[in-house]
Amino acid sequence: MFDKPLYRDPQKGKIAGVCAGLAHSLGAETWLIRIIAVTLAITNLGLFFIIYGAAWLFMDKRPSNLKGDDGVTIKSKVWQRGETPSQAVGELEHQFDDFEQRLRKVEKVVTARDFELHSQFKNL
Numbered sequence: 001m002f003d004k005p006l007y008r009d010p011q012k013g014k015i016a017g018v019c020a021g022l023a024h025s026l027g028a029e030t031w032l033i034r035i036i037a038v039t040l041a042i043t044n045l046g047l048f049f050i051i052y053g054a055a056w057l058f059m060d061k062r063p064s065n066l067k068g069d070d071g072v073t074i075k076s077k078v079w080q081r082g083e084t085p086s087q088a089v090g091e092l093e094h095q096f097d098d099f100e101q102r103l104r105k106v107e108k109v110v111t112a113r114d115f116e117l118h119s120q121f122k123n124l
Helices: 018-026 030-043 045-058 085-110 114-123
Strands: none
Touching: 018 030, 018 045, 030 045
């Protein structure tokens, strides 16, 4: 059920980071966990404060040296954390365009007339 360790995440949270940390551990969107928390608060305020307060007290803060999610996660359902397939494809297109521009600059330098002359001077 929990894909990652359970921590509070005050940097991404609104109050104490309990919902943000729970969402990160479950691999769900933070807004979905917050809706569930607000629904619980509306239906049973006392139970909500007990659960949220206990989570606030007993959950450790997320360590600052803990690496974030560097990879791209593509979600297949709306409630999952990550990018939609179209967002992921757009990001890949952007990265490939940047790579192509850098490659064109390298090709321009390597195919220039002066390149061989400059490389021979460097070898002296």
